[in-house]
Amino acid sequence: MKKLIAVLCCSFLFSGSLFAAPAKFPSKQITVVVGYSAGGTSDTVTRFIAKEMEAELGVPIIVTNKPGGSSAVAFEYLASRKADGYTLMYVPVENAMVKPLGFTKLEPKDIRYIGRAMTLPATVTVNANSPFKTFADLVKYAKNNPGKLKVGNSGTGSIWHFAAVGIERAADVKFNHVPFDSGTAAATAVMGGHVDIATVAPGEVKAGVESGKLRVLAIVDNQRSSLYPKVPSFKDLKLNVEIMGWGAFAVPLKTPEEIVQILEAAYKKAVESQAFKDLCVKYGLTPAYLSAADAQKFANEQAQWYQEQIPSLNLR
Amino acid sequence: MEWVSAFIGVLHPQVFFYLIVGVVSGALIGTLPGLTATMGVAVLTPISFWLEPACGFAMLIGVYNAAIWSGGISAILINTPGTPASMASTFDGYSLSQKGMARLALNINTVFSALGGVFSSFCLIFFAFPLADFALRFGPAEYAVVAFFGLTMMAAVSGDKPVKGLLVGFVGLLISTIGLDAIHAFKRYTFDYPMLLDGISFVPVMIGLFGIGEILFQVYTNRKDEKAEIVSIEKSNKSFLNFKELKQVFPFNIFASIISVIIGVIPGAGGDIASIISWGQCKRMSKHKSEYGKGSIEGLSVSCTSNNAVIGGAMTTMLSLGIPGDAVTAILIGSLMMYGMTPGPQMFVENKPFVMTLIAQLIIANIVICIFGLLTSKIYPKILRIKKETLWVSVTMCCFLGSFAINNSYMDIIAMAIAGILGFILKKMDFPAGPLVLGLLLGRLLEANLRRTLAITMGSYSPFFTNPICIVLLSVSIISLIVPAIVKHIKAMHNQNKQ
Numbered sequence: 063m064k065k066l067i068a069v070l071c072c073s074f075l076f077s078g079s080l081f082a083a084p085a086k087f088p089s090k091q092i093t094v095v096v097g098y099s100a101g102g103t104s105d106t107v108t109r110f111i112a113k114e115m116e117a118e119l120g121v122p123i124i125v126t127n128k129p130g131g132s133s134a135v136a137f138e139y140l141a142s143r144k145a146d147g148y149t150l151m152y153v154p155v156e157n158a159m160v161k162p163l164g165f166t167k168l169e170p171k172d173i174r175y176i177g178r179a180m181t182l183p184a185t186v187t188v189n190a191n192s193p194f195k196t197f198a199d200l201v202k203y204a205k206n207n208p209g210k211l212k213v214g215n216s217g218t219g220s221i222w223h224f225a226a227v228g229i230e231r232a233a234d235v236k237f238n239h240v241p242f243d244s245g246t247a248a249a250t251a252v253m254g255g256h257v258d259i260a261t262v263a264p265g266e267v268k269a270g271v272e273s274g275k276l277r278v279l280a281i282v283d284n285q286r287s288s289l290y291p292k293v294p295s296f297k298d299l300k301l302n303v304e305i306m307g308w309g310a311f312a313v314p315l316k317t318p319e320e321i322v323q324i325l326e327a328a329y330k331k332a333v334e335s336q337a338f339k340d341l342c343v344k345y346g347l348t349p350a351y352l353s354a355a356d357a358q359k360f361a362n363e364q365a366q367w368y369q370e371q372i373p374s375l376n377l378r
Numbered sequence: 379m380e381w382v383s384a385f386i387g388v389l390h391p392q393v394f395f396y397l398i399v400g401v402v403s404g405a406l407i408g409t410l411p412g413l414t415a416t417m418g419v420a421v422l423t424p425i426s427f428w429l430e431p432a433c434g435f436a437m438l439i440g441v442y443n444a445a446i447w448s449g450g451i452s453a454i455l456i457n458t459p460g461t462p463a464s465m466a467s468t469f470d471g472y473s474l475s476q477k478g479m480a481r482l483a484l485n486i487n488t489v490f491s492a493l494g495g496v497f498s499s500f501c502l503i504f505f506a507f508p509l510a511d512f513a514l515r516f517g518p519a520e521y522a523v524v525a526f527f528g529l530t531m532m533a534a535v536s537g538d539k540p541v542k543g544l545l546v547g548f549v550g551l552l553i554s555t556i557g558l559d560a561i562h563a564f565k566r567y568t569f570d571y572p573m574l575l576d577g578i579s580f581v582p583v584m585i586g587l588f589g590i591g592e593i594l595f596q597v598y599t600n601r602k603d604e605k606a607e608i609v610s611i612e613k614s615n616k617s618f619l620n621f622k623e624l625k626q627v628f629p630f631n632i633f634a635s636i637i638s639v640i641i642g643v644i645p646g647a648g649g650d651i652a653s654i655i656s657w658g659q660c661k662r663m664s665k666h667k668s669e670y671g672k673g674s675i676e677g678l679s680v681s682c683t684s685n686n687a688v689i690g691g692a693m694t695t696m697l698s699l700g701i702p703g704d705a706v707t708a709i710l711i712g713s714l715m716m717y718g719m720t721p722g723p724q725m726f727v728e729n730k731p732f733v734m735t736l737i738a739q740l741i742i743a744n745i746v747i748c749i750f751g752l753l754t755s756k757i758y759p760k761i762l763r764i765k766k767e768t769l770w771v772s773v774t775m776c777c778f779l780g781s782f783a784i785n786n787s788y789m790d791i792i793a794m795a796i797a798g799i800l801g802f803i804l805k806k807m808d809f810p811a812g813p814l815v816l817g818l819l820l821g822r823l824l825e826a827n828l829r830r831t832l833a834i835t836m837g838s839y840s841p842f843f844t845n846p847i848c849i850v851l852l853s854v855s856i857i858s859l860i861v862p863a864i865v866k867h868i869k870a871m872h873n874q875n876k877q
Contacts, residue, residue: 099420099705099785100416100417100420100421100423100709101420101423101705101708101709101711101712102708102712105712106712106716109424126786127785127786128785128786128787129576129785130572130573130575130576130785130787131558131572131573131575131576132575134572134575135572135573135575135576135787137572138572163563164565165565165572165575166572212834217560217563218561218562218563219563238833238834238836239833240830240833240834241560241561241563241830241833242830243560243646243826246701246702247645247646249701250514250645250699250701251517251518253514253699253701254514254515254516254517255517256517256518256834257834268700268720269699269700269701269720269721269722270699270700270722272700272720272722272723272724273699273700273722273723273724274723275514275699344715344718345715
């Protein structure tokens, strides 16, 4: 009798698993990995989008920081995760740069993008006491004194280093590039008069501009910045530099199509919300949503471009 | 009048409640090795967004101050700094608790941490803008010289074994070269392993060297006759300094507070550097040099004062310039922005009441810490009465957890474990571990800024000899290196003549 009950119980247990419908995605907690420390712009943006997506998907989404190697550590971590849609990553522009920089062997086509949220331009920022009142003043001086202007960036091979190189090429001038540990550090050095220019993000110079210690001469973008509507963009100046930071989300490459679609829809809703747009205004970011397919194409093109450009910098 | 209302605002039950929540969780976070003040504030920041700005900030300020204070507790009791800023507290604090004066050491930590915190808050009230302008004068050349000055403290933290200390210090400098170099982004000793690109983190090495190293050493020297030691834990009933001792340590603490506020104001230099520099500098000036590192109340009080005095300095830079003064204030800037306030000079105009509330919170948080700390100082030493084996296992567990939690990286656990074994070997062979940590802490700062200076000047060393701050700091470093040697020589000559 006991045996019979046991057998019955067992079959009951199995029947449960046999007839259960395939689990609906998502059914458990989702993790988003950020390749930078807590507190920075990338981290803030990720936490914000995660919170919005949480409301959409109905499961908790937690954000984990795995800083290191311009987000290469987080990149390798994502690529090694199970492709079940429960691990996401905030992918910054550096994702397209880490392979040519030699930090990892992975490139954007090794992961699956679910959408792009925003872009962020570089600024051309000088000290408020600087003799340069306009971007033209600066170019004029630089042409007469090649290599004299000290330009602070956020590290050799970083996106703001590229921005400075792009400006050099567009305006046909030569700078002395000085790498700092972060964009904020470069902006601080301009405030103290230790370097002449910083080519860093609008948000990174915001405090300095508002306190009257810094002046933004131009925005390296096709449109003006929400933070400095009076400052001309490169398009206004008839210059063309297509170098900017951006932020997207991605999952491991082999994630099933239907899961990608669910995530893509939630992501789209999150970054197209008014709340996210308000956040962008506050941090000087440009909302620029791209769908999963477009974001993937965009990232692959970016990777291609940096692959060609980085060797020409002669970093080593 | 505005100040009165700011203080009353903080004492509002709701705000005060969150301040206490912050202090208690900060105390816990700070005591556990590896869980730093930065992490505590980062974890609680999203929670603070649910609250009113005043309540949310009361909590974050409570965590920040309490974690820096309570880092000293584990430094004193188990020789493992709870946060990097309390590294210098291990030098004297642990010796004191081994001499059976754990409670005295804990009370010194509490009272002087609070005093340092209050002192720096007053600096923030009265000198915010001059200090901020001073901070901006720190360019690459000045940073390089500060790092150099810090490295001259190697002699001080080496105790009476200067040669061994220097050797260990250079190992630290070498370790600091691992990872991408700061100027050309060249990969050094990374073996194509992305985890190594950012180099060896400082905190796991510190935890390993001091914490695991000490445990391994205790296990190694463990004898069956531990009964005797247990009795010695509460040998002394002394719970605080007497008037004469207070008079002796007071000038040093004022000095340490001033140094620390200045270091706190400089962006990127925090409590770890400040407490070592103050400790080393006070050791040089003290009449009781030989006691430093062996349980000197002067040394302990100085290191405790200075790590909390950094907070006011760091907050000054954050509030008046909008630039982070250290890692924690970097996160606080983010939260201020989420509340719709931009830190910077205009905040003193647009959100003046909130700035005052913040400063009032800083001061009240320190008072709360002082009371909380004195009330609990009787309980903490009981940890030492736990069976040794239990203590070893739990501290080891904390060390592993804490190392992983910093960057969610296994690399840090490996680094911590290797540092632990190294710490044991060093201790066994009677090498001081302090200089290694100092080298690791300052190596990158020195190298990056020296090379950055040269990049700016296109290879000229002139800023080091023309910038006023550089000249002053370089002279002080050189004098403090040479004078003791000369004094020693003269004394020796004098003694010879006598004979």
